[in-house]
Amino acid sequence: MEEKGEFRPQSFAVVGAGPVGCIVAAFLARGGYEVTLCDVIPELVEPALNPGIILKGAEELQQPVSRICTSVDDLGDRIPDVIFLTVKAYAIPLIASAIEGFYKEGMYVVSWQNGIDTEFELAKVLGRKPVMRAVVNYGCGLEKPGHVWLPFHHPPHFIQELDPESEQAAVAVAEALTRSGLPTHHTQEIISMVWRKGILNACMNAVCAVTGMTMAQAMNDPIVFQIIDALVKECVQVARANEITLGWQFYPYCMEYMGKAGNHKPSMLVDIENKRRTEIDYINGKFVEYGRQVRMETPYNTTLMALVKALEPKY
Numbered sequence: 001m002e003e004k005g006e007f008r009p010q011s012f013a014v015v016g017a018g019p020v021g022c023i024v025a026a027f028l029a030r031g032g033y034e035v036t037l038c039d040v041i042p043e044l045v046e047p048a049l050n051p052g053i054i055l056k057g058a059e060e061l062q063q064p065v066s067r068i069c070t071s072v073d074d075l076g077d078r079i080p081d082v083i084f085l086t087v088k089a090y091a092i093p094l095i096a097s098a099i100e101g102f103y104k105e106g107m108y109v110v111s112w113q114n115g116i117d118t119e120f121e122l123a124k125v126l127g128r129k130p131v132m133r134a135v136v137n138y139g140c141g142l143e144k145p146g147h148v149w150l151p152f153h154h155p156p157h158f159i160q161e162l163d164p165e166s167e168q169a170a171v172a173v174a175e176a177l178t179r180s181g182l183p184t185h186h187t188q189e190i191i192s193m194v195w196r197k198g199i200l201n202a203c204m205n206a207v208c209a210v211t212g213m214t215m216a217q218a219m220n221d222p223i224v225f226q227i228i229d230a231l232v233k234e235c236v237q238v239a240r241a242n243e244i245t246l247g248w249q250f251y252p253y254c255m256e257y258m259g260k261a262g263n264h265k266p267s268m269l270v271d272i273e274n275k276r277r278t279e280i281d282y283i284n285g286k287f288v289e290y291g292r293q294v295r296m297e298t299p300y301n302t303t304l305m306a307l308v309k310a311l312e313p314k315y
Contacts, residue, residue, distance in 0.1 A: 031180025047146025
């Protein structure tokens, strides 16, 4: 995997064949890399071989991957240089434990996910050195297995290592993604970027999940908009109380960004519609947790978290 201190990844695995995973797998495969797509549901990964992953909308391509598998343990048979996790955040502990079974020095794991602190959940099991965190800037939905609709793609994406010793490896991963058509920059500000995106998710995902509205519908409804506005301000207060840098223009940026979201259903609404567990604990739940850490009340995040939990399946 490594030669003379240089890390040049050639093989990748993507764990999670939802829309986010299919996109990164398709681009890396188009870039000429060896790509394994892994998901526990066979019907989700099978189309990735034939006819290949199909992307429509902001990006148009059809691309098969090198191989598929239905268990993370199977990745140990041909250990990849880099594993991208694109699963829901709540699945991290289980998947990290499986990776630990075949992990060896020189392999890296990237949290290519929504949510705050997902990288630290990985590091609890694997240590800090192999773990990287990314912030992804595209919207997507799975029309059917292997077939993804992208309403928007706003590169660049960003990536950073947890351990400074892994900086060169993170730069190499960013370069591989960029060469494949997913422009990605290495950064030293990933925590700030994660929180900035986390605030957008806390406002749009939870509100849409509870109301059943698309992003545009929620933003254009004068009553619902008041809740979104209050959530933004509450999240910003929590971030600043915890000394997270957002930038002095974050509030107007946030409103402008959400105002352009379009009639897109965020992933949390799709999860509720399909009677699946959501990532609410790693989104609004984190603002509740960090608010408690600085003795700050978070009534809006607490309420939205409770309402989403009430809508989740009870099994």
